[in-house]
Every structure is written in C-alpha cells, then in structure tokens.
Amino acid sequence: MQWKQINPNDLSSPDMHKLLIGSVVPRPIAWVSSMDRAGVGNLAPFSFFNVVCAKPPTISISITYHSQRDAGRKDTLRNIVELGEFVVNITTEATAAAMDQSAAEYPPHVDEFAEIGLTRAPSVRVRPARVAESPISLECTLLQTVPVGTGAGSATLVLGTVQFVHVREDIIDDRYRIDIHALQPIGRLAGLSYCYVRDLFDLKRTPYQP
Numbered sequence: 575m576q577w578k579q580i581n582p583n584d585l586s587s588p589d590m591h592k593l594l595i596g597s598v599v600p601r602p603i604a605w606v607s608s609m610d611r612a613g614v615g616n617l618a619p620f621s622f623f624n625v626v627c628a629k630p631p632t633i634s635i636s637i638t639y640h641s642q643r644d645a646g647r648k649d650t651l652r653n654i655v656e657l658g659e660f661v662v663n664i665t666t667e668a669t670a671a672a673m674d675q676s677a678a679e680y681p682p683h684v685d686e687f688a689e690i691g692l693t694r695a696p697s698v699r700v701r702p703a704r705v706a707e708s709p710i711s712l713e714c715t716l717l718q719t720v721p722v723g724t725g726a727g728s729a730t731l732v733l734g735t736v737q738f739v740h741v742r743e744d745i746i747d748d749r750y751r752i753d754i755h756a757l758q759p760i761g762r763l764a765g766l767s768y769c770y771v772r773d774l775f776d777l778k779r780t781p782y783q784p
C-alpha cells in the first residue's frame with residue numbers, strides 16, 4: 575500500500591480545508607441562532623461543532639474568517655461576542671433545506687427566521703430565540719473565544735456553556751436517551767454532500783484482560 579504523505583506547509587489553505595473536511599466526517603451541524611444588540615435575529619449552520627464536556631455542559635463551534643466582513647467576523651461570531659448568548663439547534667432531515675438556505679450570505683440586518691419562514695420559539699435563559707422546527711435546542715452562554723491563526727483560513731473557536739435544553743418529548747425517554755431514529759439527524763461531509771444517520775450497528779465493549 576502506498577501512502578500519500580502531506581506536509582500542511584506545502585498546501586494552500588483552501589486545499590488544506592478540503593483535505594480536513596473530507597477526512598473529519600461525518601460532522602454534526604449546529605444551527606446557531608444569535609441576536610445583535612438591536613435585537614435582529616440571525617441563523618446559520620456550523621459543522622465544526624462538537625461536545626466538549628458534560629460538567630459544566632460545554633459545546634464548541636468554530637467560526638472561520640470571512641474576508642468580506644468587518645474584522646473578518648461572520649454575523650454569528652459578532653453577535654455571540656456582543657450578546658454573550660446563542661442557541662444551538664440540532665439539524666435534522668426535516669430542516670435540512672431550511673438550514674442550507676440559512677447559510678446564504680444575508681446582509682446583517684436581515685433576519686433569517688423571517689426570510690426562510692421558520693418559527694421563532696422563545697428561549698428560557700438567553701435572548702436569542704430557538705428554532706421551533708428543531709427537535710433539540712441548547713441554550714448557551716459564551717464561555718470563551720479562542721482565536722486560531724489570522725486571516726484567510728483561520729477561525730475563532732467558540733466555547734459555550736449549555737444553560738438550558740429543549741427536547742421534543744417524542745424523541746427522549748425517561749432516562750434521557752435520545753431516539754436516534756426519531757431524531758433523524760444529518761451529517762455534513764465535504765463539498766455539497768450530507769449523510770443520513772440510519773444504518774446503525776452496536777459494538778460490545780471488550781474489557782481489557784491481562
């Protein structure tokens with residue numbers, strides 16, 4: 575077997591981006607609602623998203639540099655820093671098309687909720703609304719931003735503390751287990767591709783036997 579050996583220093587940042595997003599798959603999609611100081615809502619998807627830990631309940635999203643925006647900051651990042659609050663809505667098969675629409679470059683004064691025809695549901699602990707069409711929403715406060723690099727290809731890692739959780743009753747049991755078949759999440763791949771989460775298998779943990 576031959577291996578292609580790649581030194582990141584030899585790649586342009588778009589090629590490195592392509593290599594990473596094709597390799598780290600599938601990625602969950604945070605559909606982030608935020609709000610600016612004037613109260614204008616914003617909604618956009620982010621697949622550089624994961625859980626950090628459970629105590630305190632913490633999630634991460636990474637928001638990449640955008641050369642056409644003020645200080646390179648996308649609206650979501652500017653809003654999260656300004657307000658210190660945001661909501662991560664989980665993206666599903668039913669909301670895939672609306673999620674994709676919300677990734678378009680709407681000007682800052684345009685509220686994607688209204689533009690796309692989504693239902694705004696009030697949050698409990700934070701000011702930005704949650705997406706009623708999402709079966710799970712995580713209300714978050716900003717814990718920390720971590721700048722990673724500068725200019726094109728760089729990003730700001732956002733760590734958020736989960737302050738409140740909304741879960742649609744039909745997808746959770748009384749032991750807090752989520753029914754994956756009812757949730758119907760989608761995953762992000764490279765290019766324009768996504769995947770369903772339908773073909774599951776279990777592995778029995780084998781304990782170490784000295």
Ligand SMILES: Cc1cc2nc3c(=O)[nH]c(=O)nc-3n(C[C@H](O)[C@H](O)[C@H](O)COP(=O)(O)O)c2cc1C
Pocket residue numbers: 603616617618619620621622623636637638639648649650651673674676677678679680762
């Ligand atoms: C499925 C999907 C995943 C995305 N993931 C990210 C991501 O992880 N980080 C990022 O900065 N942009 C990501 N984007 C692009 C942003 O959604 C896009 O730049 C959006 O316009 C940002 O909106 P805003 O300026 O309102 O924050 C993704 C787009 C799609 C469709």
